[in-house]
Amino acid sequence: MTALINQYRKTKNCYTGEIGNYGYAFVPGSSRGIVLLDLITKNFLDNFVGLHDTKNIQQRLELLSKNGLIQKIDEEPRDFRFNRNKVKTISIWLHVSNKCNLDCHYCYISGKNSASMSVPVANLCLDKLEHTAIEHGLKTITIRFAGGEPILNRKIIAYFAKEANERFAKNGISTNFIILTNGTVVDTSLIELIHLYSMRISFSLDGIRDWHDKTRSFKSKKGSFDKVYKNLELCLKSDIKPTILTTVTRANILGITELNRFLVDSGLPFRYSLYRDNISKDCDTSSNFINDLSKVLNNCYDYYFNAIYNHKTTSNHQLCDINLNKKPRLRSCDIGYSGVTINHEGNVFLCQAAMDKKPIGHITDNRTLLQMAWRQKTFPELRTKSVYDYKDCKNCQWMLVCAGGCPVTNFNTNGSVASSSPYCGVFKEMIPRLIEIKALQLLKAHLKTKMKGGDQDER
Numbered sequence: 001m002t003a004l005i006n007q008y009r010k011t012k013n014c015y016t017g018e019i020g021n022y023g024y025a026f027v028p029g030s031s032r033g034i035v036l037l038d039l040i041t042k043n044f045l046d047n048f049v050g051l052h053d054t055k056n057i058q059q060r061l062e063l064l065s066k067n068g069l070i071q072k073i074d075e076e077p078r079d080f081r082f083n084r085n086k087v088k089t090i091s092i093w094l095h096v097s098n099k100c101n102l103d104c105h106y107c108y109i110s111g112k113n114s115a116s117m118s119v120p121v122a123n124l125c126l127d128k129l130e131h132t133a134i135e136h137g138l139k140t141i142t143i144r145f146a147g148g149e150p151i152l153n154r155k156i157i158a159y160f161a162k163e164a165n166e167r168f169a170k171n172g173i174s175t176n177f178i179i180l181t182n183g184t185v186v187d188t189s190l191i192e193l194i195h196l197y198s199m200r201i202s203f204s205l206d207g208i209r210d211w212h213d214k215t216r217s218f219k220s221k222k223g224s225f226d227k228v229y230k231n232l233e234l235c236l237k238s239d240i241k242p243t244i245l246t247t248v249t250r251a252n253i254l255g256i257t258e259l260n261r262f263l264v265d266s267g268l269p270f271r272y273s274l275y276r277d278n279i280s281k282d283c284d285t286s287s288n289f290i291n292d293l294s295k296v297l298n299n300c301y302d303y304y305f306n307a308i309y310n311h312k313t314t315s316n317h318q319l320c321d322i323n324l325n326k327k328p329r330l331r332s333c334d335i336g337y338s339g340v341t342i343n344h345e346g347n348v349f350l351c352q353a354a355m356d357k358k359p360i361g362h363i364t365d366n367r368t369l370l371q372m373a374w375r376q377k378t379f380p381e382l383r384t385k386s387v388y389d390y391k392d393c394k395n396c397q398w399m400l401v402c403a404g405g406c407p408v409t410n411f412n413t414n415g416s417v418a419s420s421s422p423y424c425g426v427f428k429e430m431i432p433r434l435i436e437i438k439a440l441q442l443l444k445a446h447l448k449t450k451m452k453g454g455d456q457d458e459r
Contacts, residue, residue: 013397024439028400029328030068080328089140091339097153116153117344132368142176161197183228211255244270260300329403330386350378353408392420
C-alpha cells in the first residue's frame with residue numbers, strides 16, 4: 001500500500017480546511033470546485049501518512065484522484081490557455097442611455113451628454129449580435145442593460161428584449177437579460193416587463209440610509225436611499241429578488257458592516273465592488289484603506305459565516321473579481337475574449353470602464369463582435385497574455401481564482417493590464433474565507449440531504 005501511496009502527490013495549489021467534523025478541499029481551476037471530505041480523508045490528503053485502515057486506502061486514493069485533488073508524481077500540472085474555438089457565449093454591456101437622475105461622485109459616465117439609444121441603433125445592434133452568434137456558433141447571449149440609468153430608456157429595453165427573444169430563439173440561442181439600475185425609477189410596469197422576459201435585476205446600494213446617501217444622491221443633493229428601499233420592497237413583494245451591487249469607497253467603507261448584516265439577514269444575493277480609484281500611485285492613504293478594507297470584510301464574513309451556520313440565511317455573495325466557479329479564470333472578466341460594450345451610438349468598446357478610450361469598432365463594421373474583441377488595440381497586452389504571463393501572479397496559488405484582478409484597475413494603478421491587482425493582499429486574505437463559506441453552504445446542503453434519508457457519501 002505504501003508503494004501505491006507514493007505514486008501520488010497533492011495537486012498543486014490544493015487548499016484544504018476543516019469545519020466541525022468535516023474537511024474540504026479546493027483546487028483553483030478544477031472542474032469539481034469545492035469538495036467535502038471526511039476528516040480521515042482530509043488528513044490523508046494533507047499528509048499521505050497516518051492512515052491505518054489499509055482496507056480503504058485504495059478507495060480514498062481513487063476518490064481524491066477523481067476529484068482532482070491528487071495526481072501521479074510524474075504528471076505535469078495542467079496548463080490552461082484561451083481557446084477561441086470553444087467560445088459558446090457572449091456577454092454584451094448595452095449602454096442604452098447616458099441619462100441619469102443621480103449624481104454619484106464615482107460614476108465614469110458623469111459629465112457626458114444625456115443622449116440615449118434609438119430604435120434604429122438598437123436594430124443594428126440586434127443585427128450584429130445575430131451575425132456574431134451564427135458566425136461563431138454561440139449558444140448563449142447575456143445582455144446587461146446599463147447606463148446612466150437604463151430604465152430612463154425603458155422603451156429600448158422592452159423593444160430589445162422582445163426582438164432578441166424572437167430572433168435568437170429561431171436559431172436555438174438562449175438569451176439572458178439583466179437590468180443594472182440605481183433602483184430609484186422601478187415601478188409596476190417595469191416589474192411586468194421583468195416577468196415577461198424572465199429578466200434579472202441588480203440594484204445599486206452603497207449602505208444603509210446616510211451611508212448610501214453620501215455617495216448616491218439625486219442631482220438636488222437629496223439622498224436616494226428611501227426611494228431605493230421602497231422599490232426594493234416592491235420587487236420582493238412581486239417575487240423578484242434583486243442582486244445588490246455595492247461600490248466600496250473611502251466614503252462608505254465604515255458603513256459596509258451594517259449593510260452586510262442587512263443583506264445577509266434579508267437573504268439577498270450581493271456583490272461588493274472595489275472602486276478603481278480607491279488606490280493609485282498618487283494616493284498616500286492607499287495602505288490605510290487596504291487595512292480598513294481587510295478589517296471590514298473580515299467582520300462581514302464572520303457575520304455571514306455564523307448566519308449560514310445557524311440556518312439564518314441562504315444568500316450568495318461575491319467579492320468583486322473573485323468567483324469560485326469551477327472553471328479556471330485566465331482573466332478576471334470576459335474583457336478582450338467573450339464580451340464587449342456597445343454605447344448608445346453603436347460604438348463598440350473593450351469594456352464599460354474603458355469607454356473613455358478609442359472604440360474598438362462599430363456595429364456597422366463587417367467584423368463580428370468577437371473579432372473586434374480579439375483584435376482590439378486598447379490594451380494590446382490582452383491579445384497575447386493571460387494571468388499565466390503576469391510576472392507577479394504566475395507563482396500565486398490563487399492565480400486561477402482572481403486572475404490578476406480587474407485589468408482596467410491594474411492599468412490605472414500600474415500602467416499595465418498584465419500586472420497584479422493593487423487589491424492583491426485583500427484577495428489573498430479573503431479567498432480562503434470565501435472558500436470556507438462556500439464549503440459551509442455545501443456542508444449544510446449535504447447534512448440536510450442526509451437527514452432526509454439520503455445516502456450521499458461525504459468522502
